[in-house]
């Protein structure tokens with residue numbers, strides 16, 4: 001189980017504006033959920049904190065244990081590059097992860113094969129792989145350790161259409177529960193029974209099931225019959241059943257959701 005209670009994460013680098021996520025609350029128990037949200041809304045930041053890669057205040061529990069106290073949580077795997085980019089070859093990472101996370105090498109090799117990635121990739125350093133190859137290798141590494149829980153950041157980014165389908169099959173097959181961050185609306189229809197949350201305007205809003213999302217329309221303002229009302233830059237947008245607004249998947253509707261079109 002992943003549990004976030006009043007989590008606050010502050011990113012600051014000298015000379016850059018500060019970025020804060022606060023009051024993040026979430027419970028993922030025996031299910032896989034999707035987090036959607038505009039560029040820069042903090043999805044990766046949230047996943048990094050859940051993966052033990054960033055400091056936070058409040059509480060992030062993986063199976064009841066505070067993440068900052070866990071050195072290597074065997075039940076949890078992530079595809080975040082920070083967990084792998086240590087300047088060694090994919091093969092060395094495989095050895096390391098067999099040791100550290102119980103990675104199943106033969107499952108990993110089977111995944112590479114079905115993704116049509118030759119084994120020569122094992123001899124290369126992760127950072128010399130193409131963007132798509134890197135994400136496929138990291139996602140396969142995360143899933144081939146047969147984690148109980150996963151946190152996957154944009155596993156379809158830079159991945160071609162054929163391989164997206166292969167990787168989504170593995171995402172569905174492995175891990176009892178987890179968080180999947182994606183922008184790829186085309187892929188949502190493969191995850192219809194998952195719950196979706198929106199990270200917009202510094203709020204984690206939801207859930208609504210992906211099926212409801214795909215069948216819903218977006219209207220401006222608050223509506224009593226709304227499946228979900230989202231705050232987007234101080235304005236309210238409601239997801240409602242039926243065709244009274246713009247269909248969720250229609251051109252422009254997500255833009256509204258993400259606050260690009262001024263409503």
Ligand SMILES: Nc1ncnc2c1ncn2[C@@H]1O[C@H](COP(=O)(O)OP(=O)(O)OP(=O)(O)O)[C@@H](O)[C@H]1O
Pocket residue numbers: 011012013016017018019037038039040041042043044045046
């Ligand atoms: N070290 C840092 N110091 C200050 N701000 C940072 C730092 N790292 C990231 N940020 C900022 O934090 C915000 C959230 O970044 P994050 O990568 O979590 O967004 P995201 O929702 O995953 O975006 P995308 O959809 O583009 O991947 C961005 O505005 C980013 O510029």
